[in-house]
Amino acid sequence: MKTLPITCEKCFLDFQESLDELQELIRIGKQQDLNEKSQKRIIRSFEITHELALKTIEEYFKKMGRPAFSGPRDATIEAFNEDLIDDGKGWLDMIIERIKYDPIYAEIEEKELTQHIIHKYLLLFNNFERHMKENLEGI
Numbered sequence: 001m002k003t004l005p006i007t008c009e010k011c012f013l014d015f016q017e018s019l020d021e022l023q024e025l026i027r028i029g030k031q032q033d034l035n036e037k038s039q040k041r042i043i044r045s046f047e048i049t050h051e052l053a054l055k056t057i058e059e060y061f062k063k064m065g066r067p068a069f070s071g072p073r074d075a076t077i078e079a080f081n082e083d084l085i086d087d088g089k090g091w092l093d094m095i096i097e098r099i100k101y102d103p104i105y106a107e108i109e110e111k112e113l114t115q116h117i118i119h120k121y122l123l124l125f126n127n128f129e130r131h132m133k134e135n136l137e138g139i
Contacts, residue, residue, distance in 0.1 A: 008059035012132055015052040019125050022049050026118055039114045043101070046117045050094060053128055057084060060135070084131050090124050 022045040029038035054072050057079045062068070069075040072095050080088030097116060100108045 006055075006059060008056060008063045009136065011052065011056040011059045012136065015049065015056050015132075016129060018045065018049040018052050019129060021045055022117075022125070023122065026122065029114075030118075034111075034114060036110070039110045042114050042117055043110060046113075046121065047098060049125060050098065050121075053125065056132060060084070060132070084128065084135065085124065086127050086131065087124055090120060094121055094124070 022042070025038070025042050025045050029035075029042055032038050034042075054075055057075050058069060061075075061078065061082075066078075069078065073092065076085070076091045076095065077088060079085045080091065085091050093116075097108055097113055101110075101113050
């Protein structure tokens with residue numbers, strides 16, 4: 001069984017689906033006063049959405065003939081330089097908070113990360129979706 005190569009467009013579609021799921025989990029979580037279970041679901045969905053955004057960025061630059069990145073920070077900086085994202089610091093904060101968040105040895109608490117996802121990172125994902133859509137239409 002052959003697997004089809006992953007394309008930028010497929011990665012972006014997966015990102016959009018994950019973003020929709022994250023938004024739905026946030027909506028439901030707010031109705032439930034963001035209990036511990038809903039916070040864990042939001043964080044898990046956020047991590048997946050962030051990974052898919054980074055994969056989309058990587059595939060986009062690959063499609064443009066650019067070399068691979070050494071990590072998410074490099075990809076984020078380049079995406080900011082190319083106007084795929086509009087808040088480089090916010091995206092770098094996302095990376096740092098994901099590193100700091102560990103359910104066993106948490107440097108950042110679930111509640112704090114959940115609040116950042118809802119009030120900061122969701123907006124960054126929505127802006128990325130808009131910018132990426134515009135860029136893909138221009139190709």
